[in-house]
Amino acid sequence: MTFRRILVANRGEIALRVIRTCRLLGIETVLATSDADRDSAPARLADRAVCIGPGRPTESYLKVDTIVQAALGVGADAIHPGYGFLSERAALARRCEDNGINFIGPTASQIESVGDKLRARAAAEAANVPVVPGGPVSTPDEGLALGRIIGTPLLVKAVGGGGGRGMKRVERLEDLAEAIELASAEAGAAFGDARVYVERYVTSGRHVEVQILGDGSGRVIHLGERDCSAQRRYQKLVEEATAPRLADPLREQLCDAAVRFASRLAYRGAGTVEFLVDTERESFYFLEMNARIQVEHPVTEAITGVDIVAQQIAIASGEGLRLSQKDYQPSGHAIECRINAEDPTRDFQPSPGVVSDVLWPSGPGIRVDTHIVPGARVPPFYDSLLGKIIAHGPDRSSALLRLQGALESTRVSGVHTNLAFHRMLTADSEFIAGGFDTGFVPRFLARSIASAKDNHRG
Amino acid sequence: MTLTGKDVAEITRLLDESSFDELYLECDGLKLSLRRHGAAPGALTSGFPVADQPTTQVPAPVRAAATATPVLVSDPSIHEIRAPLLGTFYRAPKPGAAPFVEVGAHVDEDTIVGIIEVMKLMNTVRAAVRGTVVAIAVADGGLVEYDEVLLQVRKDAGS
Numbered sequence: 147m148t149f150r151r152i153l154v155a156n157r158g159e160i161a162l163r164v165i166r167t168c169r170l171l172g173i174e175t176v177l178a179t180s181d182a183d184r185d186s187a188p189a190r191l192a193d194r195a196v197c198i199g200p201g202r203p204t205e206s207y208l209k210v211d212t213i214v215q216a217a218l219g220v221g222a223d224a225i226h227p228g229y230g231f232l233s234e235r236a237a238l239a240r241r242c243e244d245n246g247i248n249f250i251g252p253t254a255s256q257i258e259s260v261g262d263k264l265r266a267r268a269a270a271e272a273a274n275v276p277v278v279p280g281g282p283v284s285t286p287d288e289g290l291a292l293g294r295i296i297g298t299p300l301l302v303k304a305v306g307g308g309g310g311r312g313m314k315r316v317e318r319l320e321d322l323a324e325a326i327e328l329a330s331a332e333a334g335a336a337f338g339d340a341r342v343y344v345e346r347y348v349t350s351g352r353h354v355e356v357q358i359l360g361d362g363s364g365r366v367i368h369l370g371e372r373d374c375s376a377q378r379r380y381q382k383l384v385e386e387a388t389a390p391r392l393a394d395p396l397r398e399q400l401c402d403a404a405v406r407f408a409s410r411l412a413y414r415g416a417g418t419v420e421f422l423v424d425t426e427r428e429s430f431y432f433l434e435m436n437a438r439i440q441v442e443h444p445v446t447e448a449i450t451g452v453d454i455v456a457q458q459i460a461i462a463s464g465e466g467l468r469l470s471q472k473d474y475q476p477s478g479h480a481i482e483c484r485i486n487a488e489d490p491t492r493d494f495q496p497s498p499g500v501v502s503d504v505l506w507p508s509g510p511g512i513r514v515d516t517h518i519v520p521g522a523r524v525p526p527f528y529d530s531l532l533g534k535i536i537a538h539g540p541d542r543s544s545a546l547l548r549l550q551g552a553l554e555s556t557r558v559s560g561v562h563t564n565l566a567f568h569r570m571l572t573a574d575s576e577f578i579a580g581g582f583d584t585g586f587v588p589r590f591l592a593r594s595i596a597s598a599k600d601n602h603r604g
Numbered sequence: 605m606t607l608t609g610k611d612v613a614e615i616t617r618l619l620d621e622s623s624f625d626e627l628y629l630e631c632d633g634l635k636l637s638l639r640r641h642g643a644a645p646g647a648l649t650s651g652f653p654v655a656d657q658p659t660t661q662v663p664a665p666v667r668a669a670a671t672a673t674p675v676l677v678s679d680p681s682i683h684e685i686r687a688p689l690l691g692t693f694y695r696a697p698k699p700g701a702a703p704f705v706e707v708g709a710h711v712d713e714d715t716i717v718g719i720i721e722v723m724k725l726m727n728t729v730r731a732a733v734r735g736t737v738v739a740i741a742v743a744d745g746g747l748v749e750y751d752e753v754l755l756q757v758r759k760d761a762g763s
Contacts, residue, residue: 181751197749198690206750211723212690219692219747241723 149173149224149248149463153217154192155238156228157207159517159533160439161188164226167455176220178213180206182525187517196220201527207231214241224248224462226455230529233438234261250462251415252437253362259411260435263305264343270432273410275403278422278431280345286323289344293322299347302329306337315347348431350583352423353377354389355436356404357446359457361466362414368401369446369454370476372418376571378494378587383564384571385442386481387449390542391581396423400430407435416443416458425583441484441534444515448480448538479542481549483572485516487530489562498526502560507552511538511545524561532563542580546572570594683733685755687748691720691727695744703744705755709737717755720748735759 151174154164161177165188168175177192182201189195196216199206206212208231217225225247227233236257242249251257260266270277279296282305283289293300293316302325304312312333314325326342334340357369373389374382389397404419418440420433443454452469460468487497501522506514516533524530535552539545553569574590576582687693695703695718705717711731718729735757742748 196690196747197751199750211725215691215722216747219690 147223147248147463149459151176151193151220151222151224152250152459153178153213153220153222153225154188154228155207155213155217155225156231156233157183157186157188157517157528158531159515160228160441161186162191162517163515164228164455165191167453167459170453171456171459173459176216176222178207178216180527182523182527186522187519194220201525203231203527210235210238210241213238214245214247217242217247218245222247224250224459226250226458227438229438229441234436236261248462250458252360252417253414256411256413257437260417260437263303263307263434264341266434267343267432269410270407273403273406275407275432276430278345278348278433280343282341282343283326284341286326289322289326290319292344293319296344296346299349301345301347302326302342303345304329304333304337304339305341305343306333306339312336348422348424350424350426350585352389352392352425352581352583353382353420353433354392354400354423354430355418355420355440356401357440357443357454358404358408358413358417358419359454359461359467359469360408360411360413360415360417361461362412363466364409364412365467366405366408366413367467367469367471367474368405369450369452369474371397371400372442372445373581374442375582375584376577376587377584378591382442382484383587384481384483384568384577385445386479386542386545386580387445388476388479389581390479392423393428396428396430403430403432407432413437415461416454425581441531442482444513444534444536445480445482448513448536449476449478450474451477478538478540479545480536480538481542481545481572482534482536483549483553483568484534484564485532485556485558485568486564487524487532487561488564490564490567492562494564496526496530497562498524498530499561500524501532501558503557504559505555505557506533507535507555509548509552511548512536512552513538518558532558532561546578681759682738683735683757683759684753685717685729685731685733685757687720687750687752687754688729689720689722689727690750691722691748693742693744693746693748693754694719694721695740705731705737705740707737707740711735711737711757729754731755731757733757733759 152168153176154161155178165175175192177188177195178198179189179195180199180201181197183189198212198216225242232238234257236254239249239254239257259269264282267277281292283292298317300316302314314329316322316325329342330340333342352375354371354373356371358366360366371389372385372387374385376384400421407419416439418436421430422433423430447454488494489497501518503520504518513536514533518532537545537549537552539548550572556565571577571590576586705711712734713732715731716728717731720727720729737755738758739756741753
């Protein structure tokens, strides 16, 4: 079926991004918005906005029944969940399935399969995709036996955790039993799931992920990889496509592994398979699969020319895959910076408020995905993403030059931002060289603090 | 049914006395659209009853007002009963039954004035004020947004 009307169940830049593609496709949009976002740019661009509740996400954007009721009430054929919020809640996908609404994303059971870390691990092993050595443990003794085989350092992880939460690093085997008991108790309290597993802690690795599209009946293609190693406390700050200084055989193995994993699930929609690439051993491990569109999808769009949201909509409407693998012909290089309302001088504390004025960059190869206009509110309830600046060029150095220029010509006033931090980060010699591991941002911050102290003394 | 000039004058007078900025009436091929001076075009709220909706399955969306409906801000004796959540608004306990309240009815704090359904879950809406219902702003069975004005009640003197 062709969709006539889509309910966009999200906010901020991704809501605007989805609405724009819908307009292009001639599909009407209704934005489900919270009270705090009534005047936002997506609420103004959508054909209609319906207020679903107060600002607090638990009273609006996270209410499954309210979202489905809103979709039914406005006569929407489909719901686009964006990222975050309900995008990876099997309950929403299931509610849609039960009420004859198309969920623009994978099936409820696919979300469950990849959302449970242990099930995802098992699925990866079944698809012959390497996983970090380790496994589930139900007692400290079991953990110790496993720990002896794998060797230290180790990570104890909560099955229900994510985004760096529910993890404990163990350096010595004698500390493992206590860490398992503690992690299990914490996981039970925080996630309602006390299951934990133990795996090798890979000390030096790159975060490389592969964008895939599946038609839901087993046909899956990839749109290449993205390098998201520039992270701080598991939060991505800069992403690029393709991954710099990655040997081509390894690149191909990663993409093939992602396609194998998703094919086995007969995955439907757009998704991302994340890997940890061990640069010392020239090997890689499956980390997890994200069953949604991702914040960093524009870098893939830049080098492929593919509108991933349009692909999501086509797949959900039953049209299937419009592309075949040979259509993947990446062109050039793209880098994205996430501009957040946060204060790097105060440990990156969020800085909500009103953006009194803003000037976004433009120019050849520059794309800005943002919902922030002069006077826009940054409510305290949500993530602090103001926008994404994406630079594309024929090669990495020209893309980087454009990015640096774009960062220099961006102005945001009224709230603190990490713009200055990005200007410094992208001028750092290690960043310019490319191909760094996830330890880069902490190293860069330590260097910056050290040099600031030196300057102070000198 | 046809409208005479007198009818239109009467409707205009009613609109003038009401809290609404805009009125859209459609009956038997006649469309009447009245807008108060200065009101933004298309500032209709979604729940406003539009008579004789064409029978297409998917009604064209109405651009929502950017802010909550501004109703009688100048009259402190009018209380607005607003939707505590998004859902389908029903004026009666079940189809065919008499509405909970009509215009002119006297209500007190505990009087049920409607039901909002969210995925088969019925939430009763109470008046929370003593007074007389002067307007019912939303259609029976229509979608109401969070914080949308459902009814207006003229508060009893001294309450």
